[in-house]
Amino acid sequence: NDNEKSKRSKGEHGNKGEQKEEGGEQQEEIVQKEGKEKTKSANIMRKEKREEGHVQWAVYVKYFMAAGGWGLVFAVVLAIILVTATDVYKDAWLTVWSRGSKGTTFYLSIYASIAIASVLLRGVFLGLAYKGGLNASVTLHEDLRRAVLRAPMWFHDTTSTGSVLNRFSHDVYTVDEQLPNTMANFCSTFFRVLGTIGTISYVTPLFLAALVPTTWLYWYAQRYYIATSRCLKRWDSTLRSPIYAHFGETVAGLETIRAFGSTGRFATENARRLRKSLSAYFPSIAANRWLAVRLEFVGTLIITFAALFAVLGRGSINAAFAALSISYALNVTQSLNWLVRMTSQRETSVVAVERIAEYIETPSEAPLVIPGRDPASTWPEKGKLEIKNYWLRYLSRLPWVLQGVDAVFHAGEKVGVVGRTGAGKSTLLLALLRLVEIPNTKEEEGGQKKTLAARSSDQKKEDQFISSRNSTTGSQSMAYKKYLRATKGGGGGG
Numbered sequence: 001n002d003n004e005k006s007k008r009s010k011g012e013h014g015n016k017g018e019q020k021e022e023g024g025e026q027q028e029e030i031v032q033k034e035g036k037e038k039t040k041s042a043n044i045m046r047k048e049k050r051e052e053g054h055v056q057w058a059v060y061v062k063y064f065m066a067a068g069g070w071g072l073v074f075a076v077v078l079a080i081i082l083v084t085a086t087d088v089y090k091d092a093w094l095t096v097w098s099r100g101s102k103g104t105t106f107y108l109s110i111y112a113s114i115a116i117a118s119v120l121l122r123g124v125f126l127g128l129a130y131k132g133g134l135n136a137s138v139t140l141h142e143d144l145r146r147a148v149l150r151a152p153m154w155f156h157d158t159t160s161t162g163s164v165l166n167r168f169s170h171d172v173y174t175v176d177e178q179l180p181n182t183m184a185n186f187c188s189t190f191f192r193v194l195g196t197i198g199t200i201s202y203v204t205p206l207f208l209a210a211l212v213p214t215t216w217l218y219w220y221a222q223r224y225y226i227a228t229s230r231c232l233k234r235w236d237s238t239l240r241s242p243i244y245a246h247f248g249e250t251v252a253g254l255e256t257i258r259a260f261g262s263t264g265r266f267a268t269e270n271a272r273r274l275r276k277s278l279s280a281y282f283p284s285i286a287a288n289r290w291l292a293v294r295l296e297f298v299g300t301l302i303i304t305f306a307a308l309f310a311v312l313g314r315g316s317i318n319a320a321f322a323a324l325s326i327s328y329a330l331n332v333t334q335s336l337n338w339l340v341r342m343t344s345q346r347e348t349s350v351v352a353v354e355r356i357a358e359y360i361e362t363p364s365e366a367p368l369v370i371p372g373r374d375p376a377s378t379w380p381e382k383g384k385l386e387i388k389n390y391w392l393r394y395l396s397r398l399p400w401v402l403q404g405v406d407a408v409f410h411a412g413e414k415v416g417v418v419g420r421t422g423a424g425k426s427t428l429l430l431a432l433l434r435l436v437e438i439p440n441t442k443e444e445e446g447g448q449k450k451t452l453a454a455r456s457s458d459q460k461k462e463d464q465f466i467s468s469r470n471s472t473t474g475s476q477s478m479a480y481k482k483y484l485r486a487t488k489g490g491g492g493g494g
Contacts, residue, residue: 055230055347059354063179066139067132076132076187079125084191086118088199091328095320126184133180140353141172143360150364153435154395162245167359170240174352182349186342193335196328200302203317203325204309214301221294222340226347228287232280233348237355239277246273291340299333383411385432392424392431401427 064073093114097107148155148164200207250257250266257266306329310322385408392402401424409415417425430436 054227055350055354059350059357062357063136063140063350063353066143067136072128072132072135076125076128079121079128080187080191083118083121083125083188084195086114086121087192088195090114090118091324092199092321095318095324098320099318125188129184129187130180133183136179137172137176140175140356140360144168144172144356147360147362147364151359151362152365155362157394160241160245161248162241162243164359165244165248166237166241167356169244170237171352171355174349175356178345179349179352182342182345186339186346189335189339189342193332193339196332196335199328200306200325200332203321204306204313206309206313207305210301210305210309214298214305217294217301218298218336218340221291221298222343225287225291225340226344229284229344230347230351232284232287233351236277236280237351239273239280243270243273243277246270292337295337295340296333299336302332303329385409390431392427392436394436402431 064070067073090111093107093111097111100107144167197211201211246266246269250270257263303326306325310317310325314322387405387407390402390405391400393400405428417428419425427436
């Protein structure tokens with residue numbers, strides 16, 4: 001009996017041990033899952049967003065509105081149409097001159113007048129185009145500066161410094177220097193190609209039949225090239241941000257890096273990031289060569305068809321106009337090549353406007369002064385501060401830091417907030433200064449909501465925050481000083 005009891009007890013202890021081991025393994029799995037979830041939720045830094053596909057038409061509209069509106073756009077387009085028309089007419093006048101019977105002075109004076117008109121119109125076109133580019137650059141930069149300076153604290157907590165510097169350096173440079181030139185060259189080249197095709201079609205109408213397959217080949221080539229080039233440009237812009245971020249962090253901690261002898265490691269990391277950012281350069285060169293071969297083929301087809309139809313219609317086509325048609329066809333390869341490159345560069349350059357607009361549309365803090373919400377001239381009459389059922393967390397995916405805080409600070413009191421590490425002491429001060437934007441409601445178990453703070457107009461865009469206002473700025477700074485005097489001086493009459 002004793003042996004049986006001992007075996008039973010050993011068996012029971014063994015089963016309990018197995019159960020404990022299984023329970024321990026389950027507990028370890030739960031702890032690991034919780035740790036992963038905490039790590040995931042604690043990582044508040046967000047990766048830089050990279051758009052995909054075509055640049056939205058809204059981005060172009062934003063750039064045009066910043067440049068001066070639709071009136072300026074219409075004036076630029078009208079000017080370049082007149083420039084193209086005068087250039088074509090100037091060349092056509094030479095053919096009229098070659099078979100004319102009037103004196104040289106007559107033809108020369110008209111040709112000089114057309115040339116002067118073309119120069120003046122081109123000057124108007126370039127002036128309007130660059131004026132619009134300057135207006136757009138100034139407007140977008142000011143909007144970006146205002147948006148970043150007025151952005152709530154969560155934006156700076158979740159956005160790397162390199163991303164912000166990339167917007168203000170490379171993207172603003174693109175809008176300043178490259179985009180106006182690109183837009184002007186694109187418009188000029190586009191209408192030059194239209195003028196060339198129109199002249200050839202006018203002289204040899206049969207060319208319109210051959211225009212369909214050549215246009216399809218051209219569209220096929222430029223579609224693939226522009227999509228690839230646009231993607232490479234976005235890739236390049238995204239890879240620049242880590243370089244700026246790492247360089248800024250290195251400069252800020254240079255003394256510590258030298259003290260620990262880590263200069264070589266940081267130099268190696270900087271070189272690695274530079275090499276990674278240059279990885280988008282070789283594909284762009286390969287894409288340019290791919291495009292050049294196909295555009296040369298399309299240009300050769302246009303020259304061939306123009307010459308062929310001119311020869312076939314030699315009895316009905318004037319020799320001078322046939323020569324004009326063929327001379328235009330000889331230059332169409334270069335024009336088509338330049339048009340595709342300008343189209344691609346326009347797409348890649350306007351990506352900078354897209355990236356700037358992303359930050360411009362960031363939800364902003366509440367205005368410094370809200371009309372109709374100014375405090376009384378005698379405020380604050382008492383130095384009393386009362387907090388009722390206050391909840392706060394830094395982001396919607398992070399846990400609550402302050403949970404239902406209730407406190408009353410009377411006038412003249414000296415208050416000290418005591419608590420363990422992570423209890424929320426500094427968070428309470430940030431909440432009082434409205435440096436951390438707070439959610440509007442907290443769900444209870446029964447479905448009832450606790451009101452936490454007034455809703456802001458930006459709640460729709462960022463529902464986990466409401467706009468905050470720094471009470472130490474603007475028209476409330478004097479009132480805040482009165483409040484400090486009241487709390488130190490025993491209430492200030494309150």
